[in-house]
Amino acid sequence: MTQEAPGTPPNGLAMASSRPEHLTEDKPDGSTLVGVVQRITFRNDANGYTVARLAVDGETGAVWPSDGSLPGGSLFGPAVVTIVGRFPSLAVGERLRVWGRWVDHPQFGRQLEVSDYAVVAPATVEGIRRYLGSGLIPGIGPVLAERLVAHFGVETLHVIAETPERLLEVPGIGPQRAEAIAEGLRRHQGIQQVMVFLQGHGISPAYAARIYRIYGDDTIRRVRENPYRLAMDIPGIGFKTADGIARSLGVAHDAPERLVAGLHHMLQEAAERGHVYVSRRELVERAGEALGVAAEALAVPLGRLVGQGEDVAPPKAVAPPLAVAEGERIYLSSLFRAETGLARALLRLTEGWGLLRELDDGARWQAAVAEAEQAAGITLSPQQRQAVLDALRHGVLVITGGPGTGKTTILRVLLTCLERAGMRVQLASPTGRAAQRMREATGRPARTVHRLLEFGHVEGEGFRFQRNEDRPLAADAVIVDEASMLDLPLAHQLARAIAPGTRLILVGDVDQLPPVGPGYPLRDIIASGVVPVARLTHIFRQAEQSLIVSNAHRILRGEDLVLNRPGGDFFFIECDDPEQVAETVRELNAERLPKYLECDPIEDVQVLSPMRRTPTGSERLNQLLQAALNPPRGDGPDPSGGLVPFRAGDKVMQTRNNYEKAVFNGDIGRVVGIDPETGSVWVKYPQPDGPQVVEYTAGETDELTLAYCITVHKSQGSEYPAVILPLTTQHYMMLQRNLLYTAVTRARRLVVIVGSRRALRLALKGIREEERASGLAERLRGGAA
DNA sequence: TCACGTAT
Numbered sequence: 199m200t201q202e203a204p205g206t207p208p209n210g211l212a213m214a215s216s217r218p219e220h221l222t223e224d225k226p227d228g229s230t231l232v233g234v235v236q237r238i239t240f241r242n243d244a245n246g247y248t249v250a251r252l253a254v255d256g257e258t259g260a261v262w263p264s265d266g267s268l269p270g271g272s273l274f275g276p277a278v279v280t281i282v283g284r285f286p287s288l289a290v291g292e293r294l295r296v297w298g299r300w301v302d303h304p305q306f307g308r309q310l311e312v313s314d315y316a317v318v319a320p321a322t323v324e325g326i327r328r329y330l331g332s333g334l335i336p337g338i339g340p341v342l343a344e345r346l347v348a349h350f351g352v353e354t355l356h357v358i359a360e361t362p363e364r365l366l367e368v369p370g371i372g373p374q375r376a377e378a379i380a381e382g383l384r385r386h387q388g389i390q391q392v393m394v395f396l397q398g399h400g401i402s403p404a405y406a407a408r409i410y411r412i413y414g415d416d417t418i419r420r421v422r423e424n425p426y427r428l429a430m431d432i433p434g435i436g437f438k439t440a441d442g443i444a445r446s447l448g449v450a451h452d453a454p455e456r457l458v459a460g461l462h463h464m465l466q467e468a469a470e471r472g473h474v475y476v477s478r479r480e481l482v483e484r485a486g487e488a489l490g491v492a493a494e495a496l497a498v499p500l501g502r503l504v505g506q507g508e509d510v511a512p513p514k515a516v517a518p519p520l521a522v523a524e525g526e527r528i529y530l531s532s533l534f535r536a537e538t539g540l541a542r543a544l545l546r547l548t549e550g551w552g553l554l555r556e557l558d559d560g561a562r563w564q565a566a567v568a569e570a571e572q573a574a575g576i577t578l579s580p581q582q583r584q585a586v587l588d589a590l591r592h593g594v595l596v597i598t599g600g601p602g603t604g605k606t607t608i609l610r611v612l613l614t615c616l617e618r619a620g621m622r623v624q625l626a627s628p629t630g631r632a633a634q635r636m637r638e639a640t641g642r643p644a645r646t647v648h649r650l651l652e653f654g655h656v657e658g659e660g661f662r663f664q665r666n667e668d669r670p671l672a673a674d675a676v677i678v679d680e681a682s683m684l685d686l687p688l689a690h691q692l693a694r695a696i697a698p699g700t701r702l703i704l705v706g707d708v709d710q711l712p713p714v715g716p717g718y719p720l721r722d723i724i725a726s727g728v729v730p731v732a733r734l735t736h737i738f739r740q741a742e743q744s745l746i747v748s749n750a751h752r753i754l755r756g757e758d759l760v761l762n763r764p765g766g767d768f769f770f771i772e773c774d775d776p777e778q779v780a781e782t783v784r785e786l787n788a789e790r791l792p793k794y795l796e797c798d799p800i801e802d803v804q805v806l807s808p809m810r811r812t813p814t815g816s817e818r819l820n821q822l823l824q825a826a827l828n829p830p831r832g833d834g835p836d837p838s839g840g841l842v843p844f845r846a847g848d849k850v851m852q853t854r855n856n857y858e859k860a861v862f863n864g865d866i867g868r869v870v871g872i873d874p875e876t877g878s879v880w881v882k883y884p885q886p887d888g889p890q891v892v893e894y895t896a897g898e899t900d901e902l903t904l905a906y907c908i909t910v911h912k913s914q915g916s917e918y919p920a921v922i923l924p925l926t927t928q929h930y931m932m933l934q935r936n937l938l939y940t941a942v943t944r945a946r947r948l949v950v951i952v953g954s955r956r957a958l959r960l961a962l963k964g965i966r967e968e969e970r971a972s973g974l975a976e977r978l979r980g981g982a983a
Numbered sequence: 984t985c986a987c988g989t990a991t
Contacts, residue, residue, distance in 0.1 A: 646990090653989070654991080655990085685988080711987075713987085808986085810986080811985085855989080911987045912986095930985090
């Protein structure tokens with residue numbers, strides 16, 4: 199005999215309210231049952247799909263199959279039925295009310311397909327014991343559950359929820375334990391309720407859990423209030439998901455919050471493509487199309503997005519507007535702040551230095567440079583010497599030039615000069631690997647810009663940069679290499695952390711690939727004409743007649759390339775079929791190039807692909823090249839039994855910075871050993887002071903990928919004797935001048951492009967190239983912020 | 984599912 203708690207039980211455990219509220223108590227077309235979960239037969243944690251056995255209560259208004267047949271059980275005992283459906287979390291012992299439809303499964307017989315369910319308070323001692331002991335409630339296991347139930351009986355749940363202090367009556371439970379138990383139960387019930395609600399609107403359990411972690415018990419209220427907040431607050435949920443939830447909640451197609459969120463989403467999408475702002479007209483047109491509303495309907499929402507027109511909806515809280523309108527340009531607020539802040543900081547850094555230049559005829563520094571050259575055993579060209587002098591005499595300087603123009607040489611002399619003058623210098627770069635190269639080139643410590651600015655977790659504030667105008671970097675000069683990789687937000691963080699009086703020197707090649715994030719500050723700073731720029735054009739490294747060098751310049755100008763000159767260093771093999779391209783790449787790498795250059799096919803040849811996927815992408819080519827260049831030895835089974843995805847001898851690349859191992863994203867090495875027992879892998883990396891062998895445990899090998907072929911993006915900042923570049927029209931999206939330029943300039947001795955003429959032409963024309971919208975150059979010229 | 988960086 200069971201008694202279902204009448205109405206809403208005193209402890210609030212009956213969870214009728216946990217059901218999506220749009221559902222009525224009984225569905226006319228289905229069945230409803232109440233029972234205790236006996237056993238979980240099957241469960242898929244990824245989507246919550248569960249098959250369980252439910253021991254059905256006697257008189258709870260159960261609706262049985264209309265043909266009168268009893269599903270399972272007997273006429274006399276409690277019926278045990280199979281229920282099937284999606285349950286975000288379910289524990290043995292839980293008491294459920296389920297709604298659903300009877301189906302006859304060919305293999306498993308009659309079962310209830312559950313469309314909705316609610317957790318009901320377990321009302322029997324046994325039910326409560328099983329529920330609490332299920333392990334689903336943090337802090338309570340079977341033993342403790344037993345003790346609690348033995349003491350409080352059917353009142354147990356009521357006691358925990360309402361008068362947790364009474365838990366102290368149970369021997370062995372102290373105040374802390376009592377608190378933990380109450381909290382555990384409350385939390386579990388909260389999660390249950392939220393899970394059911396979110397599930398009802400088509401959100402996967404994984405996301406539901408994430409949402410609950412952030413919104414807590416406030417979840418249902420907040421999601422109902424404005425589902426579009428999810429897109430902003432929950433990582434991984436974008437506008438599209440939020441829009442789906444909104445639709446399910448019945449939010450109108452032209453509801454103001456939908457349109458505001460849609461506009462915001464368009465701005466974010468533009469930022470992902472590198473744009474700092476979007477013109478009002480383009481924003482409204484594109485958003486109108488995407489949202490399926492007339493452009494005119496967006497005028498008011500746009501006003502609300504930029505913080506105007508509070509009359510539309512009274513502000514609920516004093517939240518800063520998401521966007522800023524400046525004339526016809528609409529910015530995301532964060533990017534507007536970054537752009538104006540960067541301009542202001544740079545202008546402030548350049549101020550006051552003019553006076554120094556006038557007072558100082560430069561003689562003092564000229565002498566210092568000459569001394570430094572001597573000390574370093576380097577003779578600079580006049581162009582290079584001028585760059586060093588400019589760096590010493592200006593607040594901000596850009597040094598830009600392509601590969602081989604001597605940026606590293608300048609860096610060394612400049613550093614010597616500054617240090618001899620007793621100045622403190624800080625070296626940094628946007629990537630860990632570039633910082634590592636800087637360390638090697640200068641013999642001085644160099645860090646990522648993030649580490650320089652002490653990016654890290656601050657209690658109660660999340661992640662942020664801890665160096666800023668209030669706590670600037672202690673240095674007389676900050677030198678940043680590979681500055682083309684700085685995006686607008688990072689450049690802003692950097693500039694604001696530099697005190698007036700500290701020199702900022704940005705070194706980079708502005709023709710390489712644009713940064714990952716929005717904006718292209720190095721390009722804009724140069725274009726503004728406000729900051730002195732030292733342009734290095736003279737190429738020392740490669741012979742004048744090198745086609746690699748001259749073709750690199752042709753690429754930048756969009757001109758046709760000079761190809762296949764006998765004895766030359768720049769070849770094009772025409773090939774239209776992607777499969778044939780892949781085969782040609784393999785043959786070149788494995789056979790022809792090693793012979794032609796008398797070099798090692800793995801160490802000295804690097805295949806670069808514009809993409810990862812496609813038949814000529816890095817993933818496929820890696821498989822092909824691994825088989826060709828490092829075939830399995832012997833024909834026995836893989837000695838590691840498939841535990842290790844690599845073979846001894848494989849060329850591999852580290853894919854994220856690992857300071858503990860001192861290996862950085864983009865480092866390439868060779869597998870020198872594998873332990874088939876433990877799955878450990880040893881990789882040898884070349885280092886200036888001799889190769890280093892690094893151990894990876896089985897769990898760490900996911901930091902590595904095969905590197906016979908890598909993407910052009912990953913190759914940025916590296917050089918190789920020979921480069922092979924597959925180029926097909928399947929790479930359409932990626933065919934840009936910067937990409938071709940970057941790929942080609944990675945090669946010291948030889949470049950071979952394999953692909954279609956059309957693809958090459960597309961890349962030269964930069965057909966897909968989109969100028970990044972940015973107002974930084976104008977702002978710098980305007981002199982104001 | 985274009986590609987790419989940083990941080991715990």
